[in-house]
Amino acid sequence: MRASDLIHLLPELILLGGAALVLLLDIVWLRRAEERRRQLLPYVALGVLLVAALGLIPGGGDNVSVATMLVFDPFALFFKVFALLAVALIVLLATPYMQTRTPFSGEFYALLLATALAICLAVSASNLVMIYLSMEFLSITSYVLAGYFRQDRKSGEAALKYFLYGATASAVMLYGMSLLYGATGTTDLAGLVAGLSSGAAGQSAWLVTPAIILLLAGFGFKASLVPFHQWAPDTYEGAPTPVTAFLSTASKATGFAILMRVFLVGMGAASMASQWISLLVALSVVTMTLGNLTALRQTNIKRLLAYSSIAQAGYILIGVVAVVSDSTRIFTGINGVLIYLLAYLFTNVGAFAVVTAIEDATGKLEIKDYSGLVRRSPWLAGLLFIFLISLTGVPPTGGFLGKFFVFGAAVQTRMWVLLAIAAVNSVVAAFYYLNIVRYMFFVPAAEEGEPIRVGRPLQGALAITAVVTVLLGLIPGPVILWASESARSLLLALR
């Protein structure tokens, strides 16, 4: 490791320092201060995120390996920007919400910054050991965030379930990694593909299939793929709503980023690719179908969005399995995944922002509590409608753009059965998304309520997410370019 490499680690270092700073400010400076000064903390966190984003610029366009364990390529850069954006939105969501619910709001922002750091490391990791460590880092901070309301039993349940599933999944994943190490004698992704396809490892090639399955437990847990999804509904329901928004977007995206890097770089050779592709096709079908069918029966909005997020993971997987190595194509599969994840970030965080606003004002989370919302708060109802049609995949929204690209990739690779199942699924999904719309617009409220007051930070989050969701549909050009460019660095590894 050279000193000049540090420039690539700038955002990570800033986040590390920032997290420590927020923590220290909370303990030392604000110790006896009045509550008003404490309200500055989220803005400190936002500032740290902004500086970290600026820190991405010096090492921006490079494609280098640092300290043998991290690689800085456009693909990692995409997800780092993604993570900073996501965490910034979550901070906005959490600002009024957390302050009224817990006295420990300072640590919350420090932890959020730590998750951003974890994601930045995870998406750069090019070595199984580093991948494991950064995923654990992300998981442990997430467990704490999920159980942040200590007095609330549901929040505790959320954290415990998440922890138990997560611990098991990561142990299983670690076992898979050890199998790969046993077969090849290396933990480096690039070394892995060389070792597995060379003759020397010929007799241990059979290890690849079990290793893939074991690794999937870890990645699938983060990305909430069926059958590693069981934690998701309870955790999503019990966790503080901004944390739920985080788990369903940034955390899920990290799972996909690692999955793509490990499989494309570490097992990109054709003989291995066919194995994980067929496995992922099956997972995709099961994930979207089960997610959608279970979502139909939900009455709690957070649980509904949890199952919807499982189903969406199934659609995103289509992009992964439809990958093509020719990066000059419009649809490479991977660019579809990136576009989808980005659109889903803004859409889903937006939806959770509305949920947060309503929960904050009324404390209610059942879908039937949304009755007559259009009379009470037409803006919130209208915004949630935009997010819901984006989740459904109706133009002109980001959700449509994402579906367009993953479906396009599947058409290109002629996965007709998968496409047909996905098409049917998207109609099923339309039903339960419209069910929320039905309550908001067509069912009169049981009792008249006052208009819902929305704090400034949350207003900001709503405005940003809604505008981006629509703009992604209207002016998709720049994002398509960016995603395709970012995907290219990963596709080069695939042969």
Place this chain on the structure above:
Amino acid sequence: MNQFPLLSVITLLPLVGGLILLALPGARLQKWWALGVSLATFVISCLLFVWWKAGEAGMQFVERLPWVPQFNIQYYLGVDGLSLFLVLLTTFLTVLVILFSWEGVEQQLKPFLALLLLLETGMIGVFVALDLVLFYAFWELSLIPMYFLIGGWGDAHGTYNFLGRTLSWRVYAALKFFLYTFAGSALMLVAILVLYIRGGTFDLLALQQIGLAPNLQFWLFLAFGLAFAIKVPLFPFHTWLPDAHVEAPTAGSVILASVLLKMGTYGFVRFCLPLFPDASRQLGPWIAALAIVGILYGALVALVQKDVKSLVAYSSVAHLGFVMLGIFALNAQGVAGATLQMVNHGLSTGALFLMVGMLYNRRHTRLLADFGGLWKQIPIYGFLFLIVALSSAGLPGLNGFVGEFNILLGAFQMNRAYAVFGTLGIILAAWYLLVAVRQMLHGPLNKAENMAVRDLNVREIVTLAPIILLFFVIGLFPNLFFDKINPSAQAVVDALNRPQPIVSMAVDSER
């Protein structure tokens, strides 16, 4: 070529007007504003007719801008003889339904009018878009306002149990409408992507030249066709229609029947025939057969309806069957007749729904049995209703006859049996419409509620008069319209019968 972006103005003016409407206070101002916007749109759209280059088959008033250049998606608009009158029909009827809604929409008038204007943008966009992605976007855009119009302002009566949820009928109807259409368009999206990967463009006119393998054409035709068949609706995909039509508020029913259904038939003419000529010839007879089933089935079911609005709804199934029969006669006469008949059905059925709505506003019932002898009480209404019914039944001298006659001529050239069954449908149409006229207008005026009904007021007459005027214009001077339709219809049919270029079998699936 004209440099003024006429089509963009027509398409986007209602959208902009609708957004401004949301900021306006006071019901009175809102109504006048909505009327003004729709009227302005209509007047501007009439320029299409005035500046039309006669005898030209291709696209006119073309506008073309890159939208997503990296991806070859364009903002590409144009009209030809097939779409011209559908655009005019849309702008025309939007004015009238806003005029109709002057009274009777008691609550939430502002969003109601805004949705109508948004819907207008979506519908016009569907008829003028020549880029498949743009088309798809407008197609879906027209879905959402209609969903809200049915679900939010429909008739509130009855509930329905669906998947363990108790929905009111109108919400059920709205949901059914949305899900049916959405299911169709999901497959259409896949088909659009296949075309793009084959042709490298979403440009409709360019895609017509690429020459697809007949086998592929078959599947793509089915994917597009399903979306359109649901919209038309072609038997047996019609089951959403009676619910949606009956539950929708009158303005919604009018737009739904007159314009939205035409998006399906237009889709067949604009997309299925030119893009998939081999498949069209192969599947044409089957679709024509389904169309005939629809004609007879719709008519027979209409005959036994007790509710006059359901009667009109089922008559739409029958009439749209005629349009489909004309299209899949696959000759110029049939296609041209079908194109005019789309407009005719829009006018006749639109007028029928308006008149049913006017009566409903007075009596709050639509059951045929509740009426009787109304002619004595409200003669102006009776007289106009008779004209509208006769127009819908295809009386010579009125508009319906011209379209149906050409469709039957076309069908006759293809297969005589089809023409015979089609004629049977015309007889049935006269039957159920005259049954309605008899039960409503004739007989003794023996119900107390009917004796207090007021006749049409000036606003209502003004709403109906332009439609009825057009009945006669089309009926007596059909060539005013056929002149513009025929070249384009002929071009579609010529392309259909032209030998296809050698098929390129590019292999796209290598990793």
